[in-house]
Amino acid sequence: xxxxxxxxxxxxxxxxxxFRRTILIVDDEPINLRILGNILVAEYDIAYAQTGEEAMEExxxxxxxxxxxxxxxxxxxxxxxxxxxxxxxxxSLSKIPIIVLTSDKSxxxxxxxxxxxxxxxxxxxxxxxxxxRIARAIELSIDRNIxxxxxxxxxxGLMTKEYFFQYCREYDKFHPEKEMDAIVLxxxxxxxxxxxxxxxxxxxILQGVADGVRSASRSCGGVACRYSGxxxxxxxxxxxxxxxLTRMVQEKxxxxxxxxxxxxxxxxxxxxxxxxxxxxxxxxxxxxxNSIGRSNAADMVALYDNHMHEKEIYEAKLLxxxxxxxxxxxxxxxxxxxxxxxxxxxxxxxxxxLVRWKHPEYGFVRPDFFIPLFEENGxxxxxxxxxxxxxAKQVRRWKDMYGVSIPVSVNVSRVDIFDPDxxxxxxxxxxxxxxxxxxxxxxxxETAYTDSVTQIIEVVNxxxxxxxxxxxxxFGKGYSSLNMLTSLPIDALxxxxxxxxxxxxxxxxxxMVEFILQIARFLGVPVIAEGVESSxxxxxxxxxxxxxxxxxYFSKPVSSSEFGRLIERNxxxxxxxxxxxxxxxxxxx
Amino acid sequence: xxxxxxxxxxxxxxxxxxxxxxxxxxxLEMIELGISDERFEMLGTALESGNMEESFEIVHALKGVIxxxxxxxxxxxICEITEHLRAKEQIDYKVLYDRLMSQRKxxxxx
Numbered sequence: 001x002x003x004x005x006x007x008x009x010x011x012x013x014x015x016x017x018x019f020r021r022t023i024l025i026v027d028d029e030p031i032n033l034r035i036l037g038n039i040l041v042a043e044y045d046i047a048y049a050q051t052g053e054e055a056m057e058e059x060x061x062x063x064x065x066x067x068x069x070x071x072x073x074x075x076x077x078x079x080x081x082x083x084x085x086x087x088x089x090x091x092s093l094s095k096i097p098i099i100v101l102t103s104d105k106s107x108x109x110x111x112x113x114x115x116x117x118x119x120x121x122x123x124x125x126x127x128x129x130x131x132x133r134i135a136r137a138i139e140l141s142i143d144r145n146i147x148x149x150x151x152x153x154x155x156x157g158l159m160t161k162e163y164f165f166q167y168c169r170e171y172d173k174f175h176p177e178k179e180m181d182a183i184v185l186x187x188x189x190x191x192x193x194x195x196x197x198x199x200x201x202x203x204x205i206l207q208g209v210a211d212g213v214r215s216a217s218r219s220c221g222g223v224a225c226r227y228s229g230x231x232x233x234x235x236x237x238x239x240x241x242x243x244x245l246t247r248m249v250q251e252k253x254x255x256x257x258x259x260x261x262x263x264x265x266x267x268x269x270x271x272x273x274x275x276x277x278x279x280x281x282x283x284x285x286x287x288x289x290n291s292i293g294r295s296n297a298a299d300m301v302a303l304y305d306n307h308m309h310e311k312e313i314y315e316a317k318l319l320x321x322x323x324x325x326x327x328x329x330x331x332x333x334x335x336x337x338x339x340x341x342x343x344x345x346x347x348x349x350x351x352x353x354l355v356r357w358k359h360p361e362y363g364f365v366r367p368d369f370f371i372p373l374f375e376e377n378g379x380x381x382x383x384x385x386x387x388x389x390x391x392a393k394q395v396r397r398w399k400d401m402y403g404v405s406i407p408v409s410v411n412v413s414r415v416d417i418f419d420p421d422x423x424x425x426x427x428x429x430x431x432x433x434x435x436x437x438x439x440x441x442x443x444x445x446e447t448a449y450t451d452s453v454t455q456i457i458e459v460v461n462x463x464x465x466x467x468x469x470x471x472x473x474x475f476g477k478g479y480s481s482l483n484m485l486t487s488l489p490i491d492a493l494x495x496x497x498x499x500x501x502x503x504x505x506x507x508x509x510x511x512m513v514e515f516i517l518q519i520a521r522f523l524g525v526p527v528i529a530e531g532v533e534s535s536x537x538x539x540x541x542x543x544x545x546x547x548x549x550x551x552x553y554f555s556k557p558v559s560s561s562e563f564g565r566l567i568e569r570n571x572x573x574x575x576x577x578x579x580x581x582x583x584x585x586x587x588x589x
Numbered sequence: 590x591x592x593x594x595x596x597x598x599x600x601x602x603x604x605x606x607x608x609x610x611x612x613x614x615x616x617l618e619m620i621e622l623g624i625s626d627e628r629f630e631m632l633g634t635a636l637e638s639g640n641m642e643e644s645f646e647i648v649h650a651l652k653g654v655i656x657x658x659x660x661x662x663x664x665x666x667i668c669e670i671t672e673h674l675r676a677k678e679q680i681d682y683k684v685l686y687d688r689l690m691s692q693r694k695x696x697x698x699x
Binding site: 029030031032034035038039072074103122123124126127 | 609
């Protein structure tokens with residue numbers, strides 16, 4: 001068992017202090033029975049049997065209490081071999097260790113094959129030797145039984161992960177020359193199976209996967225465990241192709257579900273030089289497994305390759321560098337202008353703040369790459385706060401420079417929403433820059449709403465009561481129900497870019513946008529379209545009644561100074577009396 | 590029968606006593622039990638009738654019992670007969686059997 005003394009099972013203490021164990025002595029010679037009993041009686045409770053049949057009766061009657069059987073081989077009415085075979089064949093008895101009493105050396109190998117754990121020779125050894133061997137056999141058997149109990153996953157019969165890793169480490173130690181693959185296999189969208197068909201069916205699916213995994217890994221001399229939920233780990237000699245694994249598992253799944261809808265994903269990491277430790281190798285297999293799209297049914301096996309490795313190293317480095325990035329101002333913000341298109345001429349009305357990271361080594365890091373990374377890692381809160389602060393500073397500066405209020409929208413991430421400090425921090429950010437809540441619009445992504453609707457409504461209500469405007473970002477990307485929309489506290493809907501991409505006169509996409517605009521009108525909130533790149537898109541959206549637009553058609557995201565020039569130009573335009581009237585009219589709205 | 594007389598006979602009394610946890614009475618009781626085993630007589634009959642197989646089974650069983658009593662001369666004779674019978678040797682077993690019985694008698698008369 002464990003090497004550490006503190007973690008070793010204290011069998012001896014239990015043995016001496018807690019209770020007396022029972023040993024069955026089986027021998028047809030009364031003298032031998034009595035001598036052996038006399039040696040052991042001080043430490044153990046002793047049961048006796050003089051024939052194989054008697055022995056089996058005793059063993060069956062006392063199976064839960066017997067710690068050991070001392071078994072003579074040659075007896076009338078059922079010899080020792082019969083007893084060994086009967087015990088081995090009965091699962092409920094096979095945990096009881098048996099020591100064979102024999103003077104016959106030639107029988108020893110046969111006895112071991114039949115399940116004996118040790119021998120005591122006749123004539124008997126020194127009693128101390130006998131007692132020590134018996135104590136050791138009992139201790140080992142308890143350890144073994146505990147390992148068996150805790151090493152097997154109850155649902156699938158595969159190894160548990162602890163046993164699996166221990167086994168693989170041992171394997172590596174004694175087979176350093178073998179080329180091994182670490183494999184992670186999971187069931188695509190397993191949570192849906194449980195939800196749709198119930199847990200009992202879900203469990204049957206897991207058992208089916210386990211059967212397939214077991215057969216496949218055994219066919220190559222490998223081992224497997226259920227790592228967690230629907231995730232299985234396999235350690236196997238390097239294979240060129242893993243189609244056999246998916247095929248064997250899919251066949252089992254078909255037997256149970258009678259469809260081919262349930263798919264498994266397989267990630268493989270081959271490390272023929274074992275340059276990394278076992279856990280790392282399985283982490284990489286997991287990365288490969290996760291790289292397979294959940295809905296992509298084409299290729300269900302992914303190999304961890306250099307590209308994935310570089311991406312992981314890159315991600316890890318970025319995470320390490322975030323503190324320095326903040327302190328060394330590697331992040332900066334840019335402004336995506338938003339134009340109000342309700343009037344005759346588009347008018348600059350606000351901006352969305354976007355973050356850029358210029359890494360000293362890698363140059364510009366794509367936000368769609370580092371933001372999810374920071375979200376996953378919990379560092380997004382620091383980044384968001386940095387952006388809010390920079391945005392507020394800039395709004396203040398424009399007020400001072402141009403005497404105008406250009407509100408900016410900032411992103412509020414999922415983790416921010418559950419931060420009890422959120423409102424106070426936002427208020428402080430405004431106070432520090434002598435701004436009002438309507439100078440900062442807050443964008444919350446739609447999927448955050450649908451993930452945790454009740455909690456979020458409360459937070460958003462508090463923000464709105466404090467005067468902030470809240471926009472639902474990426475609307476259409478998630479799965480808001482129409483019913484839910486009516487109860488959501490929002491001040492604007494921001495259409496997801498994907499809606500705009502393919503709109504054309506009278507096509508399906510355009511009808512969908514028109515439908516959403518109607519919903520927004522029903523809710524009494526303006527709609528902001530992002531990703532507008534062409535005049536066709538602009539005109540279609542304007543005609544349909546969209547309120548505000550952002551995108552490359554008007555302007556790419558610009559630096560604060562460039563944005564300043566846009567404000568200046570806007571001010572010049574507004575000096576024309578007609579435009580001025582429009583501004584006043586819209587402000588009164 | 591005493592420990593000393595057993596010693597005189599050539600028994601490995603220390604070993605026998607150790608096996609019996611130092612309990613003299615228990616040791617002597619076991620010897621009396623062992624020595625009065627009727628299989629000594631059965632062995633004679635089996636050998637006389639030339640039934641090697643039965644003879645082997647009997648002497649092998651006796652070996653398993655007497656061995657634990659540390660009665661060395663008696664045990665050695667039993668071992669000798671056992672091995673000849675195991676090898677199915679056609680020898681004059683009477684000599685060996687007589688020795689065995691006389692050793693047994695010696696102990697019984699202590």
